[in-house]
Amino acid sequence: MSQVIACIDGSAATVAVCDYSAWAATQLDAPLLLLHVLDDKRYPTATDLSGNIGLGSREQLLDELAALDEQRAKIALQQGHGMLESAKARAREDGVATVQMRQRHGDLTESLQDLEGDTRLVVLGLHGKDSSANPQLIGSHVETVIRTAQRPLLLTPASYQKPGSVMIAYDGSATTQKGVQMMAQSPLFKGMPVHVVMVDVDTVDNREKLMWAENLLKSHGHQVVTVLRAGEVEPTLHGYQTEQDIDVLVMGAYGHSRLRQFLVGSTTTAMLQTSTRPVLILR
Known part of the structure; x- marks a missing residue:
């Protein structure tokens, strides 16, 4: 259980997540893993629309829809990689010696469970990408992660302040x-x-x-x-x-x-x- 995991999703809290993760990694003298998970429900790796009512015989339309989904997933992957690179540079500036990046398709909760064996602390924003515009909503994955994760979780607001108490x-x-x-x-x-x-x-x-x-x-x-x-x-x-x-x-x-x-x-x-x-x- 050695690393600190920062969950990067492009929400308003992403910068704060990066900064709190860097602070925690420094305090714990632990390596930092920056994790970006592409939700398969929003960005599927493969799309099968053949069973949809009214589309079964329209092969050209099916192909076009599948191509659009593939393009969206590719752009999201590139965008996520860019976020990870920026977060890595910021963490290095904050003094973290060992910073790694990882991108995955799937579910955040399942991804964190897969990494639990080498995890000391997980850092994620209280308000995820889908709830950033409404401060009264917590991130859609937060409650699930709280109830399933077996490692400590640091839930951050949208701005960073170095902890002193x-x-x-x-x-x-x-x-x-x-x-x-x-x-x-x-x-x-x-x-x-x-x-x-x-x-x-x-x-x-x-x-x-x-x-x-x-x-x-x-x-x-x-x-x-x-x-x-x-x-x-x-x-x-x-x-x-x-x-x-x-x-x-x-x-x-x-x-x-x-x-x-x-x-x-x-x-x-x-x-x-x-x-x-x-x-x-x-x-």
């Missing part, structure tokens, strides 16, 4: 404790202040869970702030992030209790829709 949504469950352990041991946020935020009632048990997280992070050299607040999960987390001007929100893909409902329900979509800063999803 981070907060983790924490509920004291085994899943979020694992997330704290991953953060403590990873060089991704080395030297940054870490805010551990629990949205729940103020109890002795919750205070003890926060103290465990604080002690673990401090033992790995982090400056730590622990916070316990009541309220609804999404507005409370976003409110604290805005109040403290925190650059990156970290959460687990699946949790328990209140966070479980938050992370697997409609609130997840709301959280991502309203996020203007990167969100790191841990597995």
